Amino acid sequence: MRDMTDDIGGGGAHDAQLWPDIARQLRRDIGARSFDQWVKHVRFQSLDDNGTLLTLVAPSAFTAQHIEERFGERLLLIARGHAPAIARIRFVAPTAALAAHAPARTMAPPAQRPMVDPRLNFARFLMGKSNFFAASAARRMTAAERPQFHPLYLRGETGQGKTHLLHAIAQATLERDPEACIILMSAEKFMLEFVAAMRANDMLSFKARLRAADLLAIDDLQFIIGKESTQSEFLHTIDEILASGGRLVVSADRLPHRLDGIEQRLLSRLAGGLIADIDPPEMELRVAILETKAAELGADVPATVIDWIAQHFPRNVRELEGALNKLVAHAALTDSAIELDSAVAKLSESAKGSRARITIEDIQRAVCAHYRIDKNALLSDRRVRTLARPRQIAMYLAKELTPRSFPEIGRRFGGRDHSTVIHAVKTIENLRQNDADIDTDIRRIRRALTA
Secondary structure, three states: OOOOHHHHHEEEEEHHHHHHHHHHHHHHHOOOHHHHHOOOOEEEEEOOOOOOOEEEEOOOHHHHHHHHHHHHHHHHHHHHOOOOOEEEEEHHHHHHHHHHHHHOOOOHHHOOOOOOOOOOHHOOOOOOOHHHHHHHHHOOOOOOOOOOOEEEEEEEEEOOHHHHHHHHHHHHHHHHHOOOEEEEEEEHHHHHHHHHHHHHHHHHHHHHHHOOOOEEEOOOHHOOOHHHHHHHHHHHHHHHHHOOOOEEEEEEEOOOHHHHOOOHHHHHHHHOOOEEEEEEOOHHHHHHHHHHHHHHHHOOOOOOOOHHHHHHHOOOHHHHHHHHHHHHHHHHHHHOOOOOHHHHHHHHHHHHOOOOOOOOOHHHHHHHHHHHHHHHHOOOOOOOOOHHHHHHHHHHHHHHOOOOHHHHHHHOOOOHHHHHHHHHHHHHHHHHHOOOOHHHHHHHHHHHHHH
């Protein structure tokens, strides 16, 4: 990259060198292609006397907006690494005359500019048995009155809707209170800002921004756990937010006590709130998701194809929608209709990779192995607790992981009535909310089945 000092106007020698240093690091971070397309012709104008406002000249308002939206947070972090006092970055037009007709654009700190995806709202979050409790709890977090249970901990495996609910909470909160300070970030971004603040000797500013939040939402919390310094800072942040009346929502792929290396005090705070599970979508919900997605894409997808995809991609919503997108894209590019035979041919390998088809027999074997009981005993009429609870868990998993009906499941469990299966499913659903041991057992059995 050429030396950009030739493009710099205004400021002293130290200030003049600031932008080239920032630009070089940004170029390394975002890549030469993106940098040359959008940032190459940005020029330094000034750094105010207090060193808090960096003013840059952009070739156009459109370029300024694009840089702000795509690279704004990264740019601000890099700038603070070189000049810790910088709190804002402002873009102005290339000439004073143009600047007089177009107001300057200011990039506020990330804590004041939540990166919320407008597509991820409550209206587009389809609910079923697997996510109803979590979605209801998420909605409650956006109400004007303080939630009874706090903080909210959303637990779900990859691709089941945790991030969607975090964005929905942020959007609904802003709709209720447009002036609310919202911080929505991934655990990775939390760590990035934490490290940048430490290197810039600016921890006070980092802490102040986080703890001033009316809503702090952290996605994929498991990536913070295990790092002592970030855990400690996160714990203090939680305490400050809760004490000031703010709200905290976090998501992770496992329960708090299953987070490797979690500190006891942090575990206590997280477990003391409301833990809401998001389980793999049941068959009915998978069908509804596919039908809604097909309608959004304007695609004519036969019900037989919808059903086949729903049966063969049961693990998460992301894989489900990905399979449908593949079919719709192929049909559009080849100007052909979507049919069952061609769909099966195109998706079979992906379906195998997603998960081999699980049978009721597979589930029975896995449950027996986990609890070290005999299969004949599992299917017997004996009602002792050491057999009754594993039997109910096996029925529950049979309903969740296979397309079989209640009557058919009952027949495969010693000829039991369908009402017995329904009772078993409801019992285990309730127990999973309140009994961590049962929840852990089910997760381990599920992992064994899908490995």
